[in-house]
Amino acid sequence: MDECEQLCLAARGGDADKLRALIDSGADVSVFDAEGFTPLMHAAKHGHADVVKALLEAGAPWNALSPSNLSAGDFSLEAGHQEVFQILLNAGIQAELVLGTIARKESRNDVCNGEYLEDRVTFSEDKVMDAESKAVMMAWEKPLMEAHAKAICMGGGHILNVGFGMGLVDTAIQQYSPTSHTIVEAHPEVYKRMIETGWADKNNVKIIFGRWQDVLPQLESYDGIFFDTYGEYYEDLREFHQHLPKLLKPGGIYSFFNGLCGGNAFFHVVYCNIVSLELENLGYSTQFIPLPVKDCLEEEVWKGVQHKYWQLDTYYLPVSQSAQDSES
Numbered sequence: 001m002d003e004c005e006q007l008c009l010a011a012r013g014g015d016a017d018k019l020r021a022l023i024d025s026g027a028d029v030s031v032f033d034a035e036g037f038t039p040l041m042h043a044a045k046h047g048h049a050d051v052v053k054a055l056l057e058a059g060a061p062w063n064a065l066s067p068s069n070l071s072a073g074d075f076s077l078e079a080g081h082q083e084v085f086q087i088l089l090n091a092g093i094q095a096e097l098v099l100g101t102i103a104r105k106e107s108r109n110d111v112c113n114g115e116y117l118e119d120r121v122t123f124s125e126d127k128v129m130d131a132e133s134k135a136v137m138m139a140w141e142k143p144l145m146e147a148h149a150k151a152i153c154m155g156g157g158h159i160l161n162v163g164f165g166m167g168l169v170d171t172a173i174q175q176y177s178p179t180s181h182t183i184v185e186a187h188p189e190v191y192k193r194m195i196e197t198g199w200a201d202k203n204n205v206k207i208i209f210g211r212w213q214d215v216l217p218q219l220e221s222y223d224g225i226f227f228d229t230y231g232e233y234y235e236d237l238r239e240f241h242q243h244l245p246k247l248l249k250p251g252g253i254y255s256f257f258n259g260l261c262g263g264n265a266f267f268h269v270v271y272c273n274i275v276s277l278e279l280e281n282l283g284y285s286t287q288f289i290p291l292p293v294k295d296c297l298e299e300e301v302w303k304g305v306q307h308k309y310w311q312l313d314t315y316y317l318p319v320s321q322s323a324q325d326s327e328s
């Protein structure tokens with residue numbers, strides 16, 4: 001039996017002593033077996049917490065994927081092994097927080113979505129597509145956008161939305177007749193369409209054309225804020241959050257499109273935890289409201305779309321408010 005088979009056997013059987021002996025003799029814990037599974041996946045699937053800990057301590061990657069795109073965390077989630085799930089979740093959160101800090105120190109996150117903003121977009125009834133046939137926005141998200149609008153318009157007042165797309169959330173926001181409704185949009189063609197479809201003529205609407213990063217000085221403070229851009233990364237969302245203390249009025253509500261790692265259930269949980277922790281550090285508490293989306297997502301929906309950016313059955317709609325407000 002080769003080393004990989006021995007590791008996987010020990011991991012499956014929960015034989016922590018054997019596993020440690022193999023690790024001490026220099027076995028590579030990041031190997032994949034013939035079926036494409038790592039020792040960590042085997043241990044997670046069978047719920048062996050000691051083995052999972054030993055493998056992680058020896059450097060086994062928490063985020064390796066099986067041929068069907070499942071990670072060790074997904075296997076523990078599917079099998080209902082709560083302790084193992086929690087160990088892997090903590091490992092994932094820690095690893096991503098450390099990586100993010102390193103990348104920020106080295107300024108490796110300074111990529112901007114300039115290319116998308118210079119390229120053409122095409123509009124149809126059910127989607128807006130970029131030049132690479134990736135969906136900028138799709139109509140299946142309409143119920144989600146309505147729920148986001150409801151959450152941020154709860155207290156009325158002054159509302160800010162970043163990213164117009166198909167105008168779904170803005171249409172829903174208008175139903176609540178906010179005192180003012182500011183929309184930031186950076187793509188020239190989306191902006192042009194907003195003008196053509198009369199958004200600039202609505203008396204409570206103010207459109208600010210430009211990237212949110214560039215138009216921050218034109219923004220005021222708001223009772224409700226929604227953030228949903230395209231072609232940006234977690235770091236951009238994180239960066240936007242650093243401005244919330246200025247942008248969100250006391251008692252205000254903030255929400256964002258929660259597409260974080262929408263292709264993998266476990267990575268999604270890791271990132272929901274990370275974003276929640278980072279918002280907590282800024283003084284906001286976040287609740288995630290589960291919304292079933294399976295029924296809006298038949299295979300047909302993705303016809304002609306290059307990248308399926310959402311593959312999970314439940315959408316977790318984030319609602320953040322100042323921790324002080326949520327206590328009272």
Ligand SMILES: C[S@@+](CC[C@H](N)C(=O)[O-])C[C@H]1O[C@@H](n2cnc3c(N)ncnc32)[C@H](O)[C@@H]1O
Nearest residue numbers: 163165166167168169186187211212228229230
């Ligand atoms: C996913 S769509 C928004 C969909 C919108 N929530 C809706 O309900 O239809 C993202 C939008 O953000 C815009 N966008 C991308 N980067 C931006 C940035 N840095 N600042 C402002 N808008 C941006 C895109 O052009 C696009 O119109």
